Amino acid sequence: MNASATGRDDERHAMTASGETAIEITGMNKWFGEFHVLRDINLTVYRGERIVVCGPSGSGKSTLIRCINALEGHQAGTITVEGTELSSDIKNIDRIRSEVGMCFQHFNLFPHLSVLENCTLAPIWVRREPKKEAEDRAHYFLERVKIGDQALKYPGQLSGGQQQRVAIARSLCMQPRIMLFDEPTSALDPEMIKEVLDVMVDLAESGMTMLVVSHEMGFARQVAHRIIFMDEGQIVEQNEPEAFFNNPQSERTKLFLSQILSH
Amino acid sequence: MAGEKPVAFVAERQIPPSPPPVRTGGALGWARDNLFSGVFNTVATLLSLAFVAYILAMVVPWLFLDSVWNASSLQGCREVDDGACLAVINERFLQFVFGFYPEELRWRPILAFVLLFVAIWPALFSSAPRKLLIFSALYPLLAYWLIWGGSFWGPVGAVVGIAIGWACIRFLPPLVRGRLDEGLAFLAAVGAGILATALWWLFGVTAFDGALSSVVAIGLEPVESARLGGFLLSTIIGVSGIAGSLPIGIVLALGRRSHLILIKAVCVGFIEFIRGVPLITLLFVAWLLLSYFLPPGTEFDLILRVVIMVTAFASAYMAEVIRGGLAALPAGQYEAADSLGLDYWKSMRLIILPQALKISIPGIVNTFIGLFKDTTLVIIIGLLDPVGLLQPIRADQNWNGIVWELYGFIALFFFIFCFAMSRYSMYLERNLDVGHR
Numbered sequence: 001m002n003a004s005a006t007g008r009d010d011e012r013h014a015m016t017a018s019g020e021t022a023i024e025i026t027g028m029n030k031w032f033g034e035f036h037v038l039r040d041i042n043l044t045v046y047r048g049e050r051i052v053v054c055g056p057s058g059s060g061k062s063t064l065i066r067c068i069n070a071l072e073g074h075q076a077g078t079i080t081v082e083g084t085e086l087s088s089d090i091k092n093i094d095r096i097r098s099e100v101g102m103c104f105q106h107f108n109l110f111p112h113l114s115v116l117e118n119c120t121l122a123p124i125w126v127r128r129e130p131k132k133e134a135e136d137r138a139h140y141f142l143e144r145v146k147i148g149d150q151a152l153k154y155p156g157q158l159s160g161g162q163q164q165r166v167a168i169a170r171s172l173c174m175q176p177r178i179m180l181f182d183e184p185t186s187a188l189d190p191e192m193i194k195e196v197l198d199v200m201v202d203l204a205e206s207g208m209t210m211l212v213v214s215h216e217m218g219f220a221r222q223v224a225h226r227i228i229f230m231d232e233g234q235i236v237e238q239n240e241p242e243a244f245f246n247n248p249q250s251e252r253t254k255l256f257l258s259q260i261l262s263h
Numbered sequence: 264m265a266g267e268k269p270v271a272f273v274a275e276r277q278i279p280p281s282p283p284p285v286r287t288g289g290a291l292g293w294a295r296d297n298l299f300s301g302v303f304n305t306v307a308t309l310l311s312l313a314f315v316a317y318i319l320a321m322v323v324p325w326l327f328l329d330s331v332w333n334a335s336s337l338q339g340c341r342e343v344d345d346g347a348c349l350a351v352i353n354e355r356f357l358q359f360v361f362g363f364y365p366e367e368l369r370w371r372p373i374l375a376f377v378l379l380f381v382a383i384w385p386a387l388f389s390s391a392p393r394k395l396l397i398f399s400a401l402y403p404l405l406a407y408w409l410i411w412g413g414s415f416w417g418p419v420g421a422v423v424g425i426a427i428g429w430a431c432i433r434f435l436p437p438l439v440r441g442r443l444d445e446g447l448a449f450l451a452a453v454g455a456g457i458l459a460t461a462l463w464w465l466f467g468v469t470a471f472d473g474a475l476s477s478v479v480a481i482g483l484e485p486v487e488s489a490r491l492g493g494f495l496l497s498t499i500i501g502v503s504g505i506a507g508s509l510p511i512g513i514v515l516a517l518g519r520r521s522h523l524i525l526i527k528a529v530c531v532g533f534i535e536f537i538r539g540v541p542l543i544t545l546l547f548v549a550w551l552l553l554s555y556f557l558p559p560g561t562e563f564d565l566i567l568r569v570v571i572m573v574t575a576f577a578s579a580y581m582a583e584v585i586r587g588g589l590a591a592l593p594a595g596q597y598e599a600a601d602s603l604g605l606d607y608w609k610s611m612r613l614i615i616l617p618q619a620l621k622i623s624i625p626g627i628v629n630t631f632i633g634l635f636k637d638t639t640l641v642i643i644i645g646l647l648d649p650v651g652l653l654q655p656i657r658a659d660q661n662w663n664g665i666v667w668e669l670y671g672f673i674a675l676f677f678f679i680f681c682f683a684m685s686r687y688s689m690y691l692e693r694n695l696d697v698g699h700r
Contacts, residue, residue, distance in 0.1 A: 101602075
């Protein structure tokens with residue numbers, strides 16, 4: 001089993017694009033008031049790389065990926081996304097946001113717009129694309145997340161899994177270079193988790209750079225190049241999946257893994 | 264228990280869906296279930312029915328069977344029958360509608376009223392042609408010109424003023440690009456635009472009007488504000504206040520949530536001050552004090568001043584209603600809009616406001632209705648709205664002693680307007696309700 005797993009790891013690395021940097025975080029710190037939520041984060045994400053971030057609740061993993069598209073500001077250190085440094089300049093932030101797609105735990109679809117309009121809104125208003133072109137692409141991505149027949153419905157008429165797939169399609173319509181996922185399956189019924197994970201695996205196979213905050217360890221084993229374990233605002237351990245699961249180094253990682261894998 | 268009944272169970276077949284049980288007996292069944300389901304309910308129902316019958320037995324003959332429509336005085340009514348003396352409304356109807364508006368010019372407010380429905384059509388119903396919105400935007404000036412008359416170039420001059428303000432906001436920031444912070448430049452341009460428009464309105468319009476009138480004189484016979492009254496006056500103040508308070512309220516609500524300290528302070532100050540002062544005080548300010556603050560010699564119409572005050576008052580309430588709607592939206596909506604790269608104005612316009620306004624519809628309509636009824640307060644500063652017209656009528660020798668008929672008539676007018684607004688808001692809520700199965 002170990003041999004075949006290693007084989008799969010090699011395969012995955014073959015899929016990793018060259019050493020080009022997608023995201024570079026150095027010496028990043030963040031506080032919520034007095035609370036030191038992110039402590040000296042250093043992380044380089046390469047193009048085409050897929051990283052799963054895990055850790056106990058309150059460890060700062062969501063905050064970390066929300067800093068990457070400036071939904072949260074950071075107070076110290078630098079974050080560089082696709083060559084653009086995140087500063088307080090609004091122009092920079094808007095540019096980075098249109099390069100970085102994000103999916104949320106609670107989907108955050110726009111309930112007053114149809115599925116199709118959810119997908120075409122940003123391309124039309126941010127990228128100034130013609131309506132026809134934006135709709136064609138929206139249909140293409142809705143097909144790809146296997147929900148093409150629901151394009152004219154409203155989000156409230158869909159199940160949770162369907163909504164999350166629409167949210168993924170909505171982000172893809174902006175043709176981002178990087179996709180961030182903030183616990184995309186945590187709010188879903190068990191039956192629906194698989195349909196969302198299938199879409200994410202499909203996306204991973206297309207070579208998208210992905211940062212996923214998730215507790216889906218099966219998904220992590222299957223697609224991640226690297227797993228990052230965070231605790232108390234700090235990156236405690238990172239490694240390739242097999243090594244991470246089979247041979248965790250730190251005590252905190254061992255404890256965490258024993259808790260989530262025990263049931 | 265486990266000993267008697269086996270725990271294990273497997274469904275042997277899929278139960279097919281079947282229609283729900285038929286409700287028993289239509290209206291009669293409903294009455295039996297809801298009105299006569301017990302001794303207490305039966306007694307309460309019978310008592311209520313008796314009460315309704317008693318009221319109807321008094322009102323119906325008074326209002327319909329024994330009422331008098333044609334007489335020249337209360338005395339005359341009484342000689343015919345002892346019901347409602349509606350002859351007073353018959354005689355004074357046009358005065359109630361128009362105040363003292365010159366009789367031969369009354370087609371003008373009527374035309375303005377008819378055009379009002381054309382103007383609000385695209386705002387109320389999404390099925391209306393979008394191009395009509397241009398007419399809606401120009402309607403206030405058209406209505407002003409129709410009702411007050413005067414030179415056609417006056418309203419055109421007012422439009423030019425707005426164009427000047429817009430041009431300042433549009434073309435000033437690029438001139439200072441690079442030398443000034445962008446947000447600051449925009450704020451400065453908005454300030455300059457407002458100032459330029461105000462100056463043009465105060466000083467430029469008269470010259471513009473005079474110059475063009477000397478070339479081509481187009482005009483309607485002017486009508487003084489003092490001659491406006493009745494429902495015409497209520498409608499002018501109410502509709503202007505409603506049309507003005509919604510956009511101003513939205514801007515104030517957004518401003519109150521702004522991160523820019525200056526904007527936030529101005530909005531909070533405006534809202535708290537205006538909301539903390541009785542409307543009557545503001546009307547007195549409009550009536551007496553405002554003239555002291557304006558450059559000497561400026562003619563500033565009293566009705567216009569009242570409209571401004573009523574609008575400001577309603578805007579402050581509106582801002583708080585809309586702020587409630589903004590606060591009710593989940594933070595995820597703001598984050599999703601941000602994460603797609605929408606800038607502030609686009610995310611407000613496309614994502615946040617459509618939802619926040621929908622949530623706020625009951626509160627917004629509540630404010631509208633309150634504003635419309637508050638227009639009767641202008642009686643305090645001597646304007647002759649319908650309630651103001653009652654005094655001279657009741658003081659008239661012929662109609663002395665009539666109370667119910669007159670107040671009832673005015674109440675009916677306000678009720679029709681307010682009820683229509685209420686029904687429309689319910690229609691709108693139903694129409695905007697998508698996706699909640």
